[in-house]
Amino acid sequence: MKNILVTGGAGFIGSNFIHHLLRVETDIRLVNADALTYAGNLDSLADVADDPRYHFVQSNICDGEQMGAILRDFQIDTIVHFAAETHVDRSILGPRQFIETNLVGTFTLLEAARNYWLNEKALPLQSVRFHHVSTDEVFGSLALDEPAWTEDTPYAPNSPYAASKAGSDHLVRSYGHTFGLPYTITNCSNNYGAYQFPEKLIPLIILNALEGKPLPVYGDGQQIRDWLHVEDHCEAIHLVLTKGKNGETYNIGGENQPANLTIVETICAILDDLRRDSPHKPHRNLIQFVADRPGHDRRYDMDTRKINAQLGWSPRHTLEQGLRDTVQWYLSNPEWVDAIRQRQEYKGWLDANYKSREEKQ
Numbered sequence: 001m002k003n004i005l006v007t008g009g010a011g012f013i014g015s016n017f018i019h020h021l022l023r024v025e026t027d028i029r030l031v032n033a034d035a036l037t038y039a040g041n042l043d044s045l046a047d048v049a050d051d052p053r054y055h056f057v058q059s060n061i062c063d064g065e066q067m068g069a070i071l072r073d074f075q076i077d078t079i080v081h082f083a084a085e086t087h088v089d090r091s092i093l094g095p096r097q098f099i100e101t102n103l104v105g106t107f108t109l110l111e112a113a114r115n116y117w118l119n120e121k122a123l124p125l126q127s128v129r130f131h132h133v134s135t136d137e138v139f140g141s142l143a144l145d146e147p148a149w150t151e152d153t154p155y156a157p158n159s160p161y162a163a164s165k166a167g168s169d170h171l172v173r174s175y176g177h178t179f180g181l182p183y184t185i186t187n188c189s190n191n192y193g194a195y196q197f198p199e200k201l202i203p204l205i206i207l208n209a210l211e212g213k214p215l216p217v218y219g220d221g222q223q224i225r226d227w228l229h230v231e232d233h234c235e236a237i238h239l240v241l242t243k244g245k246n247g248e249t250y251n252i253g254g255e256n257q258p259a260n261l262t263i264v265e266t267i268c269a270i271l272d273d274l275r276r277d278s279p280h281k282p283h284r285n286l287i288q289f290v291a292d293r294p295g296h297d298r299r300y301d302m303d304t305r306k307i308n309a310q311l312g313w314s315p316r317h318t319l320e321q322g323l324r325d326t327v328q329w330y331l332s333n334p335e336w337v338d339a340i341r342q343r344q345e346y347k348g349w350l351d352a353n354y355k356s357r358e359e360k361q
């Protein structure tokens with residue numbers, strides 16, 4: 001692993017992963033290929049922008065020529081593929097972009113890798129790897145009494161987002177099986193932590209609470225996610241890249257499964273403590289139940305015994321401490337937050353997603 005292409009590195013997990021890699025690896029060259037959609041944010045990487053090991057190329061994974069040129073120009077031996085459309089609610093209001101980016105984009109990137117590594121034989125095959133970052137949502141939804149998902153659980157995606165990620169996983173696997181493209185896949189649960197775009201549950205609740213705005217909880221708030229601290233996730237991906245076996249998939253989960261309402265209430269309690277003078281205390285009074293997400297998955301739970309047994313990984317963060325650190329991070333980075341809040345696209349999204357929900361309730 002010398003010349004690494006990170007796609008979607010200006011997003012939430014990608015930017016954390018770039019920070020992680022530059023912290024723990026010295027002898028690498030890292031290229032961040034990101035189209036800078038609404039979710040891409042170079043502010044998240046301002047501190048590494050001048051690092052000689054780091055290069056940013058504004059580029060779209062759906063552009064095969066551009067991807068091919070990056071692979072050749074930087075002699076890329078490792079691709080860590082994060083770039084995607086990622087928000088379930090956006091996939092319900094507008095699924096087309098999810099098909100374009102997650103399916104066509106992943107296909108285009110796979111073709112570029114196949115061409116450079118397998119057809120042109122540019123690098124020794126044992127030195128290359130296509131790593132695909134995927135989600136637990138490909139497995140569908142669990143009833144309360146069902147066991148956690150393993151790597152062998154059949155796919156049953158429920159949202160257009162989950163279906164597009166499931167399809168991209170299948171494409172990656174097929175390129176390994178048919179063409180011999182070296183690959184690994186990780187399916188991880190809901191991440192939280194620094195630099196998460198504030199349309200996802202945890203940062204949205206923190207920022208709304210700070211402003212005294214309603215805290216929207218979909219449906220009855222009893223849906224369960226398996227919350228994973230983003231730094232634990234980055235460590236797991238790094239391990240899979242260095243020690244994971246070609247052609248394998250690994251589940252990554254946080255071993256934390258509270259209901260959404262509990263997450264929201266915990267954030268409120270942390271803010272009550274950290275912002276003792278807030279006029280919005282107690283913040284839990286801001287909770288508002290709103291119309292549910294169509295097709296809302298009830299419960300996610302990842303069985304992580306494989307990555308634990310084979311690579312020795314387990315999450316280090318407790319949810320309680322991780323949430324406290326995350327709230328603290330958003331309190332300490334008002335410039336990062338305000339730059340997003342001022343964007344018209346962001347305001348438009350909040351209107352599109354929440355106005356009709358409040359009216360339906």
Ligand code: NAD
Nearest residue numbers: 008010011012013035036037039040060061083084135191
């Ligand atoms: P994000 O939405 O925060 O960032 C996505 C990034 O991809 C952005 O920087 C965006 O500009 C870039 N991008 C989008 N389309 C692109 C294109 N066509 N070409 C190049 N760049 C493009 O996403 P995230 O939360 O960091 O998720 C990263 C990956 O992890 C995704 O593949 C996602 O499916 C997966 N994942 C995320 C979570 C989670 O909780 N966030 C959970 C499981 C899996």
Ligand code: TYD
Nearest residue numbers: 088190199200201202216217218223225260
């Ligand atoms: P989200 O952060 O959108 O992630 P995902 O849909 O990938 O799980 O949502 C996490 C959970 O929180 C999910 O069950 C939906 C719920 N949710 C709310 O209750 N209110 C909100 O405003 C949002 C954005 C999500």
